[in-house]
Amino acid sequence: MAQWIDACSVDDVDEEDVIRFDHGDRTFIIVRDHEDNYYCTDGMCTHEDVHLADGLVVEATIECPKHSSIFDCTTGEVETPPACENLCTYPTKVEGDRVFVEI
Amino acid sequence: MTFRDYNLTGPANARAIASGLVTESWYRTPIDRKVMKALMKRSDHPATRDTIILVVLMIAFAVGAIVVMPSWWALPLWLAYGVLYGSAMDSRWHECGHGTAFKTRWKNTVVYHIACFCMIRDPYCWKYSHVRHHSDTIIVGRDPEVAIMRPVVVVKMILNLFGVLDTIDGVKRMVIHATGRMLDDEQDYVDPVFFPKTYRTARVWMMIYIVTGAAAITLQSWVPLLLIGLPRLYGCWHMVLVGWLQHGGLADNVLDHRLNCRTVYMNPISRFIYWNMNYHVEHHMFPLVPYYRLPELHEVCKFDFPAPNRSILDGYREMLPALWAQRKDPDFHLRRGLPTTAHPYHNGPLAEPQLS
Ligand code: FES
Numbered sequence: 282m283a284q285w286i287d288a289c290s291v292d293d294v295d296e297e298d299v300i301r302f303d304h305g306d307r308t309f310i311i312v313r314d315h316e317d318n319y320y321c322t323d324g325m326c327t328h329e330d331v332h333l334a335d336g337l338v339v340e341a342t343i344e345c346p347k348h349s350s351i352f353d354c355t356t357g358e359v360e361t362p363p364a365c366e367n368l369c370t371y372p373t374k375v376e377g378d379r380v381f382v383e384i
Numbered sequence: 385m386t387f388r389d390y391n392l393t394g395p396a397n398a399r400a401i402a403s404g405l406v407t408e409s410w411y412r413t414p415i416d417r418k419v420m421k422a423l424m425k426r427s428d429h430p431a432t433r434d435t436i437i438l439v440v441l442m443i444a445f446a447v448g449a450i451v452v453m454p455s456w457w458a459l460p461l462w463l464a465y466g467v468l469y470g471s472a473m474d475s476r477w478h479e480c481g482h483g484t485a486f487k488t489r490w491k492n493t494v495v496y497h498i499a500c501f502c503m504i505r506d507p508y509c510w511k512y513s514h515v516r517h518h519s520d521t522i523i524v525g526r527d528p529e530v531a532i533m534r535p536v537v538v539v540k541m542i543l544n545l546f547g548v549l550d551t552i553d554g555v556k557r558m559v560i561h562a563t564g565r566m567l568d569d570e571q572d573y574v575d576p577v578f579f580p581k582t583y584r585t586a587r588v589w590m591m592i593y594i595v596t597g598a599a600a601i602t603l604q605s606w607v608p609l610l611l612i613g614l615p616r617l618y619g620c621w622h623m624v625l626v627g628w629l630q631h632g633g634l635a636d637n638v639l640d641h642r643l644n645c646r647t648v649y650m651n652p653i654s655r656f657i658y659w660n661m662n663y664h665v666e667h668h669m670f671p672l673v674p675y676y677r678l679p680e681l682h683e684v685c686k687f688d689f690p691a692p693n694r695s696i697l698d699g700y701r702e703m704l705p706a707l708w709a710q711r712k713d714p715d716f717h718l719r720r721g722l723p724t725t726a727h728p729y730h731n732g733p734l735a736e737p738q739l740s
Contacts, residue, residue: 298421329519330408337424337672346672347408348515349483361483363515365575 285374285381288321292378299343301334304384309371310334311380312354314341319373320354321382327359327366388524388636388714390533392569396525400637404733405523411640411730412669413688423673423681426487430676431479434656435495438476442468450607462610466619467657470547473502474623475659475675481514484674485659501592504554504616506561506585508578509570516573518671522636522644528569531624532632534714536707541628547620554616561586622657626650629699630664633706635717639732641668643719647682647692648699665689688727690720 288302294313301324302309308324310333318341326333326345335346342360344351350364357368372383389396400406415423442465449461479485480496500507513528520526532541543549560567564583566574574582592612599608626648635643645665650658661667663678666685673681682692693699702718709716722729 295418295421298417335420337421337426339426344483344672346670348518349672351483361489362575362578363512365577 283383285383288373288380288382290378291319291375291380294319294380297338297340299334299336299338301332302382307384308332309382309384310343311373311382312338312341312343314338314354319375319380321371321373321384322352322354322357322368326350326364327368328364333368388534390524390530392525392528392572394525397572398525400520400523400525405637405639406520406526407639409639409730410669411642411727413685413727415670415684419684420670423670423677423684425677426484426674427676428487428491430674431485431491431495434659435476437656438468438472446611449610453607463618465610466615467622468619469502469615470617470619471621471623472657472659473499474620474627475657475661477503477505477510478514478661479659479675481511482671484672500585501589502616504551504558504589506557506582508582508585509557509566509574512570512574512578518668521641521668522631522634522638524636528573530636531627531630532707532710534636534710535712536710538711541707545621545624547617547624550620551616558586558589562590622654626654626658626662626696629693629696629703630661633703633710633718635719637732637734638730640730641665642689642722642726643729643731646699646703647689648696649692649694650696654696687723687725690722 286304288311289300294300294311296313296317297315299310299312302311302321309321310324312320312322314320320341324333325331326347328345328348328350331345331347333343333345337344337346341354342351343354345364348363350362351360352358352364352368353360354370357370359365359367374381445461445465445468449458449465452458452461476485476495477499480492480499483489483492485495486492497507500510517527517529522530540549557567561582566579566582596608596612600606629646629648631644631646634646638644642665645668647665648662650662655662660675660678663682666673666678666681669685670681693702706716706718
């Protein structure tokens with residue numbers, strides 16, 4: 282059953298940036314957009330096994346470091362090829378200075 | 385001598401997978417995230433400036449050539465136009481295909497499609513072909529963009545200096561696509577959702593070429609063909625000359641771009657035409673860094689990379705003897721020393737034990 286997990290501090294992620302967040306045997310990313318909203322999605326690109334945490338965040342999108350597929354972090358939707366599959370997204374909330382994700 | 389089968393649909397493909405060469409575990413130089421974030425940052429300015437310069441120069445050379453024809457002065461003007469069409473468009477195809485040239489997405493898309501037309505490269509097939517080139521760089525049986533196959537065949541290289549084989553291949557693919565079919569190798573790397581777009585693109589391009597040919601016949605003039613189509617042949621020499629340096633004479637079937645890519649310092653004109661792809665190790669290791677930040681990336685990575693070649697000539701001095709040797713011995717390749725500050729090479733699963 283999904284539960285809220287304390288993932289990181291709000292300051293662990295710079296504005297328009299991303300960090301990797303591993304939990305159990307799974308890997309996720311925590312993204313902070315240009316308006317200080319936080320998102321959590323799967324950490325691996327859906328095209329090949331590449332960590333999105335090395336990618337580029339522009340507003341609320343993340344671009345894969347390998348072949349530049351862009352994903353919308355709010356929905357997980359893939360916006361540009363070569364990836365065709367969307368990312369799974371997970372609810373996030375900020376309490377105090379902590380970012381929680383429901384996974 | 386190890387036989388190399390570059391066919392993507394042949395047994396070498398399965399062999400590469402079985403031997404562990406198809407993997408994400410390529411070596412990457414560790415770079416601080418803040419530094420990398422700054423290096424990846426996009427801007428519209430450099431590519432907009434360069435595109436305006438490119439278009440203005442192309443118009444100026446073409447108009448100048450037409451005006452002075454039939455004088456011999458037209459020749460250098462056509463050659464200059466041809467290089468911008470047949471070589472600069474290759475780098476625009478490349479950078480805009482990566483989506484890194486412009487910050488604004490539609491600008492990348494527009495320039496990408498124009499460049500694809502000039503180079504006779506279907507936008508969707510070549511997007512995926514280049515994706516594969518980055519995933520499996522110079523992995524035999526996997527990489528569709530190996531420019532110099534081994535054993536090296538000199539005649540083939542000379543023909544390609546004038547784009548002969550590539551143009552024949554591009555036209556063949558365009559005609560097949562226009563009839564609603566894909567080639568076997570394309571089916572290995574292109575996502576089928578793009579097949580209909582490929583067919584549509586080929587039909588539009590064929591119409592443009594037919595109209596161009598008809599204009600040449602009607603006007604009894606070479607000008608339409610010198611403007612559209614032929615520059616792919618007479619102007620591609622620069623792309624080919626600098627392109628061979630990217631991987632020529634270096635290792636294949638390895639998992640470290642420092643072993644199979646070459647960085648070469650070049651003159652500013654070549655760098656404008658080539659959009660800084662002379663920083664080729666850097667580009668392969670970090671493809672999200674736009675072309676105008678590659679010199680900065682080069683400085684950051686220097687401690688971990690083999691010394692760059694000092695010039696195009698220096699690159700050829702290193703590469704040509706290796707290519708000559710590869711005519712007879714396809715296993716021969718260069719292995720350049722690393723600075724003492726560098727991390728050791730990551731050879732990959734096929735490394736011979738005595739190699740460090
Ligand atoms: S691995 Fe992410 S787009 Fe290819």
